[in-house]
Structure formats: C-alpha cells, structure tokens
Amino acid sequence: MKGAGIREVGGPVEEVDLPEPASLKSDEVLIEVQAAGVANWDDLVRTGAWDVGITPPMALGVEAAGTVRQVGAAVSRFEAGHQVLTHSAPLRHQGAWAERFVAPEAHVARKPVAMEITVAGAFGVPALTAYQVLAAMLNVQAGEAVLIHGAGGVTGGMLAAVAAAMGARVIAVAGARNKERLKQFGATAVLDRDSSWQQAAKRLADGAFPAVVNAVRGATASVLPLVADNGRLATITGDPPASERGIRIGNVYVTADGYALERLAADFANRGLTLPVAAVVGLAQGSSALAEAVAGSPGVVVIDPRQA
Missing domain, CATH: 3.40.50.720 (NAD(P)-binding Rossmann-like Domain)
Structure with a gap:
C-alpha cells in the first residue's frame, strides 16, 4: 500500500510503502481514501509532539473521506460502497495519507451527498x-x-x-x-x-x-x-x-466523534456551505502539501492518493 509519511520521528515527509491492513476488528471500517486533509497538526505528529498511537515508518494524516470497502462483523451503520468521512485518533493501522485507512465505526460519519469529497477529506478536525x-x-x-x-x-x-x-x-x-x-x-x-x-x-x-x-x-x-x-x-x-x-x-484539543461529525457535516451541507480548497495533490507531493498548510494556506490542502 502506498502512503506519504515519515520513516523516523522528525524526518522529512516522503512516499512510503506500507503493509496492507490486516483482518479488520469487529468495530472497524476500511475506507478507500479519496481525500485526506493536510494541516498544521500533522506537523505535530511528524515531530513527535502529538502521539497518535503508532510509530514510524508510518503514514501521516488523521482525517479522510472516501468509500467504504469493508466493515467488521459488529459494524451496523455502514456497508461497502457508502461514502464517508472521518477524523480518527489514536490510529488503528496507519495514517490517512494512504490508499486505505482503518477507523473504528464510532469515528466515522456518513458523507452528505452535497458535500464535495475534497471538502469532506479536510472537514473532520x-x-x-x-x-x-x-x-x-x-x-x-x-x-x-x-x-x-x-x-x-x-x-x-x-x-x-x-x-x-x-x-x-x-x-x-x-x-x-x-x-x-x-x-x-x-x-x-x-x-x-x-x-x-x-x-x-x-x-x-x-x-x-x-x-x-x-x-x-x-x-x-x-x-x-x-x-x-x-x-x-x-x-x-x-x-x-x-x-x-x-x-x-x-x-481545547480535538477528540474523535463520528456521531457529532455526521450531524455537523449534514448541517454544513444543508446550509449550502463549503470550504475553500487551496490545493489537491498526490502522495508524492505530501511534503510540499504539509509545508503549504503549515505556512497558513487560505484554504484546505488535500491529498488524493489516486493522483500520480
């Protein structure tokens, strides 16, 4: 599985080869990532200032949107094919800057039809x-x-x-x-x-x-x-x-909550609101995307793992 992240704490962001997610736990959702948010808090993870529960080599990223690929046996709110968004930490497998992302059901929200996938990917945090x-x-x-x-x-x-x-x-x-x-x-x-x-x-x-x-x-x-x-x-x-x-x-530090996120996303979309998108890049541009976000981008910066 391809990702963008670090090989050591404090190291540069680069493309990394990662293991595919193993068999899902009963409460887990496997998401095919179409958009993952990039923001200044990701630099806190990179430098070790925010412990998200895993160690390098690792993909960065704690929020994403995409399509459900598979669900654990106890998952009841989602099934394969659903469009979702999530903020999840501590991380269950790898960060969200990767082709696939695993999150517990309680951290996942249904994506409103009216919300663009790029906006959804950077909406959670x-x-x-x-x-x-x-x-x-x-x-x-x-x-x-x-x-x-x-x-x-x-x-x-x-x-x-x-x-x-x-x-x-x-x-x-x-x-x-x-x-x-x-x-x-x-x-x-x-x-x-x-x-x-x-x-x-x-x-x-x-x-x-x-x-x-x-x-x-x-x-x-x-x-x-x-x-x-x-x-x-x-x-x-x-x-x-x-x-x-x-x-x-x-x-205040953010806490994952898929139920609240679903309500917030639905309200935002129902009001006809959106977020400005500054950049959408591929995994190979992860380092420049993080630099742009840390510098104070005027809009959301998003990684789409499907892009070259």
Whole structure:
C-alpha cells in the first residue's frame, strides 16, 4: 500500500510503502481514501509532539473521506460502497495519507451527498474542534455574543459557522479577504484584523464578551481584556494565559466523534456551505502539501492518493 509519511520521528515527509491492513476488528471500517486533509497538526505528529498511537515508518494524516470497502462483523451503520468521512485518533493501522485507512465505526460519519469529497477529506478536525470548543468548553447559548479571533483560517471559519448554527451572535476577526465567506457562514460582523478592531468589538459587545475563542497562535493573552468578568475563554493554540477576573479558560484539543461529525457535516451541507480548497495533490507531493498548510494556506490542502 502506498502512503506519504515519515520513516523516523522528525524526518522529512516522503512516499512510503506500507503493509496492507490486516483482518479488520469487529468495530472497524476500511475506507478507500479519496481525500485526506493536510494541516498544521500533522506537523505535530511528524515531530513527535502529538502521539497518535503508532510509530514510524508510518503514514501521516488523521482525517479522510472516501468509500467504504469493508466493515467488521459488529459494524451496523455502514456497508461497502457508502461514502464517508472521518477524523480518527489514536490510529488503528496507519495514517490517512494512504490508499486505505482503518477507523473504528464510532469515528466515522456518513458523507452528505452535497458535500464535495475534497471538502469532506479536510472537514473532520476543524468541524469537531469548533463543536467541542463551543458546545463543551464554552457552553455557548443562543443569543450570546461570541468573539472569534482568527476566523479567517479553516478552523476559525468553522468556529464561526458552528457558533452561528448554535444561534450565537458571531463577531469574527479576520483578514478582509475572508469577509464574504464568514458572512455566508453566519457571522453577524467581520472585523478587519489589520484595523483597530478591538474598539469596534467592544462596541458590538457593549463592553465585553461572555465567550471568546482564540485561533491565532500566541495571541490568547491579547484577547483576555475583551472577555467579560466571569466569562469564558477558549484557545486552540496551546497558549492559555493565567485566569483573572473569574474567567474560565480552557485549551481545547480535538477528540474523535463520528456521531457529532455526521450531524455537523449534514448541517454544513444543508446550509449550502463549503470550504475553500487551496490545493489537491498526490502522495508524492505530501511534503510540499504539509509545508503549504503549515505556512497558513487560505484554504484546505488535500491529498488524493489516486493522483500520480
């Protein structure tokens, strides 16, 4: 089986020959991969900062979309031929940057017909991260004002879309080029990150926000003054500041959940939304794809193992 990954922790991304998946466990789903997301968290796996349960030589990648090829004896939600998407970690066999991917049924979701396969391949981690930040960590309520700092990226955009779906009044901070997309996603207002947006945000929130999310690396402390006393602040960038003024602060890492992912994907597709696609490449271009994603791609970067 062909894949793209590493031969040693910290090594370069290259094409690798991998063993085919063995006999499936009773709860496992074998997916013929048509699209696998590439993002900065994959570089954490490459460098050993995120332990996904397997060791090199290994394919990278923790999210994918494709067609079910085979299912274990206890699997009831899927059968061969179904189109699915998944975020799965710890990994059962190999990473998703490969021709085939194994995931437990509980990590797999049915792909909506209206969702493009390339979008589905990079949807899992951003969507689940957004949902887990907003629903579990922040407990966002309908009608609440929520500030999303760094809404221009893929995950930041999903934070805006999911918050809007929950009925929140979303104030998004992003580059000007992302304004139209974020408005489509449901943001009430989009503030240009290159402006004096803090003052505008305070006016929109009547002084401070009950809930704030930071998606800009190294910037969580900078948005703390915008959080109301006894409010909630979540970051997805691993840099939570010390609490003050009774503010509850959390650093959120994504957890696999196929049932939630299926609901999120269906809602996103039913609203007629999509994600911008920056690049679709083959396994041989895995290294450049990861470099593009880490550099801050304006859209999703996807590996299609079927491409030369």
